[in-house]
Structure formats: C-alpha cells, structure tokens
Amino acid sequence: MAGSLEQETVKFVAMTGNEAVAEAMRQINPDVVAAYPITPQTEIVQIFSTFVADGLVKTEFVTVESEHSAMSATIGAAAAGARAMTATSSQGFALMWEMLYIAAGLRLPIVMPVVNRALSSPINIHCDHSDTMGARDSGWIQIFSENAQEAYDNLIQAVRIAESRDVLLPAMVCMDGFIVSHGMESVKLLMDEEVRGFIGEYEPAYSLLDVDHPITVGALDFADWYFEHKRQEAAAEAPVAEVVLKVGEEYGKLTGRSYGLFEAYRLDDAEVAVVALGSTAGTAKAVVDELRQKGVRAGLLKIRLYRPFPKDAIVRALSGVKAIAVLDRSDTFSTMGGPVFIDIKASMYDLMHGEHGEHGEHDAHGAQDAREARDMQGPRIVNYIYGLGGRDIDLEQIRKVYERLQAIVATGETGEPVSYLGVRE
Amino acid sequence: MNTGEKDWDKKGWKDVPIAGLITEPGTARRYKTGEWRTHRPVWDPEKCINCLLCWIYCPDSAIQVKDGKVVGIDLEHCKGCGICAHECPSKVRAINMVLESEAEAEDGEKVKEETMREGEEGEKERKEERKGEGGNEK
Structure with a gap:
C-alpha cells in the first residue's frame, strides 16, 4: 500500500532547509503566522509571505516589529483558538525569551522552526546551538534536525505532537543555520492533502473567542496556586516521548520515513x-x-x-x-x-x-x-x-x-x- | 496567599484547569485579598459621622454601607492600605490603623468567626448589587 502511495504522490525537489520548512508551513496552512525576519531564518518568513500574498494559504500574516511581538502575537492568536506559528533565530529567539515561558505555561501548542545561530557577543550569524539550548528549561518541546528532509518532516510531526491532548505544549523544530537552512538538498515532499490529513483539523483545548464558555487567560496566580499549575506543566512533559514515538511511527507509515526519540x-x-x-x-x-x-x-x-x-x-x-x-x-x-x-x-x-x-x-x-x-x-x-x-x-x-x-x-x-x-x- | 493550613484543602494539581485558566466568570469576589494586609483599619461607629469619604476613596470597595451609613469593613478584601483612615476627617478619626498581628491577638478567634459570618452575609448582598460585573478567581 505504501509503495503505490509513494509512486502516485511523492516528489523529490531540490530545496534548502529554509525552503523545505516554508513549504511545510504552506502545507500546514496555519491560521496565524506572526514573524520577524532574522538571518539565517529570513527566507522562511520571506517565502511564506509570498504564499500569503499569492493566496496559497488562508493564513493571517502579521508583520510585527520585533520577535518579542512575534511571540506575543502568536500566543494571543493561539489563546484565541488559532493554529499559530512563527519562526526565528539567535538574537530574535533571545528577544522572545519571556514570552517563550508564557507560551509553555499557557499550554499553547505553538510550532516554531528555529534556525540555530550563535548568540552575541561577539556578533556572528553562523551556526551553533547556544540560542535554543538556553531555552531548554522553558517548557518547550525541542526537536533537532540533521538535514532539510528532517526539518521538513519534523515540522509536520511537531504540529501533531504539540497539539496532542496529552501534551498541549509549544514545540520548536531546530535546524543548523546555513549548514541546513541554506544548503541545497534533495527533499521528498508530501502532497498537500497528505499533510492536511496527517495533522488533521485543529481543535483548540480552549479559546478566548468561545463566548459561550468565557475564560480568563493569564490571571494572577500567587503562592496558593502557582505551584500546582507549574507542577501540572511538568506532568505534561512526561507523555511527550510516547507521543513523539507514536507520531513518528504513523509518519513512517505515510512516508516510509519513521522517526524515534x-x-x-x-x-x-x-x-x-x-x-x-x-x-x-x-x-x-x-x-x-x-x-x-x-x-x-x-x-x-x-x-x-x-x-x-x-x-x-x-x-x-x-x-x-x-x-x-x-x-x-x-x-x-x-x-x-x-x-x-x-x-x-x-x-x-x-x-x-x-x-x-x-x-x-x-x-x-x-x-x-x-x-x-x-x-x-x-x-x-x-x-x-x-x-x-x-x-x-x-x-x-x-x-x-x-x-x-x-x-x-x-x-x-x-x-x-x-x-x-x-x-x- | 500565604499558603497556610487552609490552602491544603484546595484542589491539587491534577484537578485544576490547565494553564491557570479561570473557567468561571465573576469569581474575583471569592478571592480573599484581605490576607495581604499588615495593618487593619479599626472603625469606631460611635465616632463615625457617615460622611462616606472612606467609602468614596477605598480602592477595594471594602467599606460596607447600608442605607447611606457605614456598617462595617469587609476585612476579607481590605488590603490595609490605610486610605480610609487617612481620609477620615482629622476631627473625627473614626478609623485607625493597627498592626494586623496585634489586632488578631487582641480579638482572638472571636473576631475571626464574626468576620467570616459578616463576609458571607455581605457576599449575598454584593451578589445582588453587582450582578453582571466581571471578575476572576481560582
């Protein structure tokens, strides 16, 4: 079955990591993308914005004035019930810092490609992992990719992983700046319908726009409740590995490329x-x-x-x-x-x-x-x-x-x- | 907010809504912010002239008024800022701030019980008065 599926649908394309990630974002077709350009992530946002301009996605694209705003707007959209994404690198990632913790604490399944780049000082635009490594305790799921194919595959799977009702945590998909983001490789793409079928319709766990069930998001949480909520967030990390394995196996059935931990x-x-x-x-x-x-x-x-x-x-x-x-x-x-x-x-x-x-x-x-x-x-x-x-x-x-x-x-x-x-x- | 003994009766982490969400509207009045207080306003009904300056200035609507007259102070929501005592006319001085710890020691359990009872009754009245107003609480 997988064989016939492959023959009919799979196509090989020469792509950079950034192009492959932008293509995955087009196929994911998120409700909202709020993003700001930064080397070496710029292409992702640039290419995706052309998809928006050409009407290839239904995405509301928000051109924000900083990465802090990018993550803030993405969080706002996600809390309103949208499937929301952004992308960043290095200093931009660092500027998102306080909002990263808020995305995780609010249990919003935001998916974000991060193109790994060194942090200043000294200033440098090339690859290392110091940007995302610094956020390893932020509560985000972190998935690393070896090449453009994995960046593409991981981004699609990350949607399922983050949105899993057992998890509900934001996920970042990391790939090496320039080495993967700008290196041209042969990438096997899925058909649009396959991606849509795999990720499914998004049903948010909660929504600020659900006026029949009014909620308060981000309320003051003092010493009598904060600990319970953080304990609950810690518990949400426990089932992630199992969900990653399940999604990776299912992805393997669809594509022939299974993924593990x-x-x-x-x-x-x-x-x-x-x-x-x-x-x-x-x-x-x-x-x-x-x-x-x-x-x-x-x-x-x-x-x-x-x-x-x-x-x-x-x-x-x-x-x-x-x-x-x-x-x-x-x-x-x-x-x-x-x-x-x-x-x-x-x-x-x-x-x-x-x-x-x-x-x-x-x-x-x-x-x-x-x-x-x-x-x-x-x-x-x-x-x-x-x-x-x-x-x-x-x-x-x-x-x-x-x-x-x-x-x-x-x-x-x-x-x-x-x-x-x-x-x- | 001080996780005292009574907080252990509250729900555990497995039973609270995710992400610190408040899933019920208008619940702020159930949040007892009076625990933040270090100084307590003590009101003397004998001296009070019912000018209601305290009621006007109180940022927490903690001055309880009935039929145009002060009847008490809602100690479950009074944070002890002392504005009421400051605004009380200097010739009247019907409200004085005393250290919460001293007041508690002086009043003992009796005051605590009374406050709880008053609070509950006051709550019913306020519910009627402020129907429709938003708020939040865990």
Whole structure:
C-alpha cells in the first residue's frame, strides 16, 4: 500500500532547509503566522509571505516589529483558538525569551522552526546551538534536525505532537543555520492533502473567542496556586516521548520515513560512541562507517527529541558502550561542559545506581574483580565543545574524537572531561 | 496567599484547569485579598459621622454601607492600605490603623468567626448589587 502511495504522490525537489520548512508551513496552512525576519531564518518568513500574498494559504500574516511581538502575537492568536506559528533565530529567539515561558505555561501548542545561530557577543550569524539550548528549561518541546528532509518532516510531526491532548505544549523544530537552512538538498515532499490529513483539523483545548464558555487567560496566580499549575506543566512533559514515538511511527507509515526519540546509528554492539545533534550527526556517520570497515566497534547516538530529555531510552541505548564522547555545539560557561554532556552524565548516574544495587546483591559474599568494578561505574563520558559561531567540524576532527575514545577503553584513563574541539590554542 | 493550613484543602494539581485558566466568570469576589494586609483599619461607629469619604476613596470597595451609613469593613478584601483612615476627617478619626498581628491577638478567634459570618452575609448582598460585573478567581 505504501509503495503505490509513494509512486502516485511523492516528489523529490531540490530545496534548502529554509525552503523545505516554508513549504511545510504552506502545507500546514496555519491560521496565524506572526514573524520577524532574522538571518539565517529570513527566507522562511520571506517565502511564506509570498504564499500569503499569492493566496496559497488562508493564513493571517502579521508583520510585527520585533520577535518579542512575534511571540506575543502568536500566543494571543493561539489563546484565541488559532493554529499559530512563527519562526526565528539567535538574537530574535533571545528577544522572545519571556514570552517563550508564557507560551509553555499557557499550554499553547505553538510550532516554531528555529534556525540555530550563535548568540552575541561577539556578533556572528553562523551556526551553533547556544540560542535554543538556553531555552531548554522553558517548557518547550525541542526537536533537532540533521538535514532539510528532517526539518521538513519534523515540522509536520511537531504540529501533531504539540497539539496532542496529552501534551498541549509549544514545540520548536531546530535546524543548523546555513549548514541546513541554506544548503541545497534533495527533499521528498508530501502532497498537500497528505499533510492536511496527517495533522488533521485543529481543535483548540480552549479559546478566548468561545463566548459561550468565557475564560480568563493569564490571571494572577500567587503562592496558593502557582505551584500546582507549574507542577501540572511538568506532568505534561512526561507523555511527550510516547507521543513523539507514536507520531513518528504513523509518519513512517505515510512516508516510509519513521522517526524515534533519537537515531541509534550502528550503536547496537558499539564499544565507542559519539552523541551529537543536528547536522554534525551526518558527518559523524561517515566516520562511523569508516571505522566499522576497519573493524572498530564505533557507533553514534543522534538526539532528535532533546526536550523533554528521553533519559531512560538514551540510557538503555548507551548502557553497553564503554566510552562516550558528547559533542556540544554550545557551552554552558559553567565549567561543567556543554548542556548535552551535563544531561547525559546526569542520566547515566541513574544507570550506575541501578547496576550498583544488582551487583551489590551478587557480590555480597565475595570480592569482585577490577573489571567488574570498572563496569559498575558505567561508561566513561567525555565532552567536546565544538563548532561555535559556525566553525567547521570535519571528518578529521571526529576521527580524533573516536581515537581518544578507543584510547580510553584501552587504558582506562579518561583524562580531561571537557575539551574544546577545533579551536586554536 | 500565604499558603497556610487552609490552602491544603484546595484542589491539587491534577484537578485544576490547565494553564491557570479561570473557567468561571465573576469569581474575583471569592478571592480573599484581605490576607495581604499588615495593618487593619479599626472603625469606631460611635465616632463615625457617615460622611462616606472612606467609602468614596477605598480602592477595594471594602467599606460596607447600608442605607447611606457605614456598617462595617469587609476585612476579607481590605488590603490595609490605610486610605480610609487617612481620609477620615482629622476631627473625627473614626478609623485607625493597627498592626494586623496585634489586632488578631487582641480579638482572638472571636473576631475571626464574626468576620467570616459578616463576609458571607455581605457576599449575598454584593451578589445582588453587582450582578453582571466581571471578575476572576481560582
């Protein structure tokens, strides 16, 4: 069935990431888009505005004066019951900051493509993840894309995920500035009807325009109620992973491209593995293939759903690996390493404790050898911060990362936990 | 707003509407803002000349008036700003601000009970008076 569907409907088009995302937005056909242009996201808004001008969408397009207003207008539209979207990058994203938390707190399923770009200062327009990483605690769902195809697919799925009645949270779909947003790739598009069928008619959970059921949105919420509402928001994050899997599977049935919480690339029997997100995962895959040909048990875990963090599934996938390098395209400036590194390390702590308990029972009567003692500590984990401000990451750099992981496995010496990759000393 | 013992009787996070929404109109009058008060206006009916300046100036409509005469102060909504005491003519001084903690200690449980009763009765009357006015409450 899927085969015949493909023949009849699927088309390949040469597109940049921005074009693919704008095309997805046209097919989603949101009620309201309020957006402001910023490099490297500009094209998305520009292309989408031509769709509006040409009457290809029914969208009310609001040309706002800033990203703070863009998110504010999008929130207002969503609270009024509209399927509302916006898009941004970097400084614009930073300017949305206070409104990001309001979108999440009001449980509005806004979907927003974010083209990842470095934050000032110094000023820079190129890719890193410091913009969206800073908002990892804002309550938004964060999905990262490796290439234009994934950005397109993720945006369509994000509508379903965000609007799920079990979730009702805003979602941002991240793609690497210029590398994905401006790189031309072959993208497989869905037909308009397929997208419409997949996302379905939007039925808001609540609407300010529903005069038969008047509501107050954003009322003062003091010490006697605020905590309960935030606790409820935290609970909404719990079912996200399951919804992401369900939607990803359904999308796979429609397109032949299924999506999970992450992509485990040649990870099953891997001894050494890299964790990365975004376009760098593509580069790392090439190195993994190379190493596998040489007989090295190398693997990759590409994070797709970053927030909420699918801790348990990631721990399971990485539990058999002996040495892990987490590649972070942003720094936390905390001396603790990058954000993904911190998350992975925190997740692994649970794994160690789980194992500790089991071993503890087995070893109650006898000594355990040094090898077992080392395993109990869980995988060795190191961190590389790389690619800030669009600094290239190439095969050679990633080869060196895997070489170090092999050395860690051979010697048992982890060395410096946090390193900077591709920076001049 | 101070999460005192009585707040534990309120609904838990699983039972409240999402996003802090208020799904019922006109509920603000049920929100007891009087708990914010640090100073309490104490009204002396013997001294009061019923000029109603306090009633005019009170930002929270907490001066209770019946048939053109002050009958009391709605302590469930009075935030203790002291405007009433300030506006009360200096020759009259029928309203004086005292520390809430001192007033409570002095009045003890008796006042608390009376206030609750007055509040409930006052609520019924206000409901009639202000039918149709909007408001909000959790």
